[in-house]
Amino acid sequence: MTSAAERPVLFLDVDGPLIPFGTSYGPRQATVSGSSASLDQGNPLLDRLAPGIGPRLLALGRRLVWATTWMDDANEAVAPRLGLPKLPVVEWPDACADDSPRGLHWKTRHLVEWADRRPFIWIDDEISAMDRLWVAAQHPGQSLLHRVDRTKGLTDADFSTLTDWLRAAARR
Template identity: 80%
Template sequence: MASTAERPVRFLDVDGPLIPFGASYDSSTSVPSVAQRNPLLDRLDPGIGPRLLALGCRLVWATTWMEDANEAVAPRLGLPKLPVVEWPDTGADEGPRGLHWKTRPLVEWADGQPFIWVDDEISAMDRLWVAAQHPGASLLHRVDPAKGLVDADFSALAGWLAAEGAG
């Protein structure tokens, strides 16, 4: 496996990819402390954590959950504490129309290194902008927010990593 510095960054969003919006939810089975904080945490699949780690990427939170992802999400997935992308204040130059507000900060954070961004809000404009602005390899993979990360998504990620010589 490549060293930490050579492994692609894997930007993790929470809502949609890790907490699917379409998952069934039965509040009667919730642990009260979890339900009081955020009942959607019950939708996390603990089996996803080991699968994310097995990809061999440097995992980074890229979510509005910010540091809360380390406190509430990571332990339920068996993930260690991860770095967190700090989002700029609103009102910053957002770029061309249709560019997701996360796109520019993620490219800046990657700083030319290969990266994977999995989110449920990636658009064609994001792909075009990254291709023009990021000198390294990148994979912008849109996840169906009703399902979250599924086998096909993990296959696509592993295939890209293998093609890039990082998997």
């Protein structure tokens, strides 16, 4: 059984999982006046965020961490629209290692280091088979690398997969 100290971290990417890039999304809707309006200037993609996703992510009961190139801007522009609190942010290095195996995502090593042997879930739209193989060989804890369809974003099926994995991880 997984102890409270080993509860999975959930690394969350923004572009693709939370801001889908499918063709079914129309033009930007009118901006509502208020505090979020200034954050929306220059980024019409924020209208693609589904507000119901935030409570569903929180309901998973895991430590949510931004793993995105949005960095802390995710806390400023994305989190409030989803009803999420300010989350920790993975800080990316200025340069990526040149000795990575071909096909390994540039985030993979850093997320394994950040997890520090703890179980983790990584939600992203760019996860590959190489990432899964590398994590399986290099990370001693449980992990779920969950690739989201960037044209749809997180769906009910994705949440079912996450919930099933968390249930199984709790039994180990």
